[in-house]
Amino acid sequence: MFQSRQPEPSHRPLVPVAIATVAAAAGIGWLLQRAWKPKGDRNHRAAQALGAGAAILCVSVALDSAIEHYRGEFKDKAMFVGPTMALLGLGAATYVAFRPERASDTLPKIALFAVGATGLAGLGFHSYNILKRPGELDALNLFYGAPMGAPAALTLAGLYGVIAGEMLSGRSYVKSRLSKHTAGLIAFSLMGTIAEAGLLHFRGSFQNPAMYLPVPIPPLAAISIGAAALSPRATAAAEPLLKATALLGIAGPMFHAYGIHRNMGGWKNWSQMILQGPPLPAPPAFLGIAAAGLGILPMLKEEQK
C-alpha cells in the first residue's frame, strides 16, 4: 500500500535521459563543427577560435551573473557591472571571432582589456564577499557565497580576445612561444572551471550520476593540452578530449534543464528553480574553453615540424 504512494524513483529515467542528452549534444556539436568555417592560415584560424571561445564564455557569464545578481537583488550597485561588461565582452569577442585581424585595433583591445580587468575586480569583490562571512574560507561559504569561477571566466574571455589579436601581430614570439603559453592558459582555465563544477556538484552530493561527467573528462583534457604545449605528439590525445569537453558544455544545460524538471514543482516552478536549481548558463563555459583549445591545436602540432 505504501509502495504505490512512493514518488517516482529518481534513478529510473536517468539512463534514457542521459543517453538522449548526450546524443542530442553530439548532434548539436556536429552541426556546430560543420558550420564552423574558419578562413586563412593556422594563426588566423586559431585567432578566430579564441574569439569564438571568448564569446561563448561571455554568453555564459552574462546570463549566469545576470540571473545570480538578480537573485541577489542587485543589492550592491556594482552587481550591475558584471553582466554589463560580459555583454560588452560578448560584442568584442564576437567581433574578434569574425574579424581577428582587427582584434588589435584600439577599440576592441580597450574593450577586451576592460572586460578582463572587470573579471579581476569581480574576483576581488567575490573573495571579499566570501571572506566577510562568518567562518571565512570554509566549505559552506565557498558553496553558498559569491562564486570565484564566474569573474575568473570573464578575465579569461578578455585574455583570449587579446591573445587572438596577438596571434596575428607577426611578432617573433607568436611563432616561438605564444601557442604554448596559450595552451597552458587553456589548461589552467579548464582546471578552474572543473574546480567550480566539481565543488558545486559535490554540494549537490552527485545525486544524479551524470554529475560525475565533468569530474574526469575536462581534467584529462586539461592535462593533454598542457602536455601538448610541451610535446606536440600529445595533440592527438588532446583533440578527442577537448571535443568531449565541448560536448559536456553543450549537454550541460540540457542536463540542468532536466535537473530543474526534477526539482519541487519542476518547470512550472521556474521562477524559483531558475535561481535555485542547477544553473542553466554555467556549463557552456566548458564549450568556450574547449573551442579555444581546439583552435590552437593545429599551431601546437605545427611546432613539431
Place this chain on the structure above:
Amino acid sequence: MSGFKTPYPDYHVLEKWDSPSWNDQTREAVRQRLDEVPPRRFLSEEQWSLLEAIVARLVPQPERAEPVPIVPWIDDTLHKNETPGYRYADMPPMREAWCRGLDAIAAETRNRHGKSFEQLSPEQQDALLSDVQHNRVDRQIWGDLPPGGFFLHHLLKQTVGIYYSHPDAWSEIGYGGPASPRGYARLGPDERDPWEAREVDVA
C-alpha cells in the same frame, strides 16, 4: 491585544491560488480548511458555547465579518481523538482533559458570579481566565486537573494553532502559506522573493 494593525493590509495569501506557488494538493488542503468547517459532534452545546466565549477572549476578532472558525476544529480534533501522540504526565488523556477543564471553568464561573461565563463582561471573563492560568481556583472544582496546564497546553495552544492555520491569519502576518511547490530562493536576512508579502508603513 487590541490595537493590532497588520503591516500587510494589501496582502491576501489566497491570491496565490492560481499562481505557481501552489499546486493541486495545496489548493485542495486549503479548500478543505475553508469550505469544510466541521459540525458539532463531540462537545455538548453548553461546552461549545462556553468555548466560543473563551476563544473570543483569547483571539478576539472584532474586526472580522467572518471570524476564523476555531471551536469547530477543536471539536473535530476531539471527535476524531486526534491526540498529538503524547500526554502531559500530570493531565488525563486529551478528551477527558477538555471536558473536565471546560466544565470546571463553567462551575468556577457559576460559583463566583452566579451566572454563566458567556454572561460576564469581557473584563470579568479576562480576570477569570487569568485566575485559571495562574491556578487561583477552587481546588474542589478542579480536582487533580492542573488549571494552568489545561489553560496553556490545551486551551491556548490549540486556539492559537488553529487560528494561524487559516489563510486570513496568514495574510495578516504576511505568511505565504504552504511553500508547495514554490518555496523561497532568497533566504538571507533582509532578502525577499518577488512572491513574498511586502509590509507597508502602518504607523
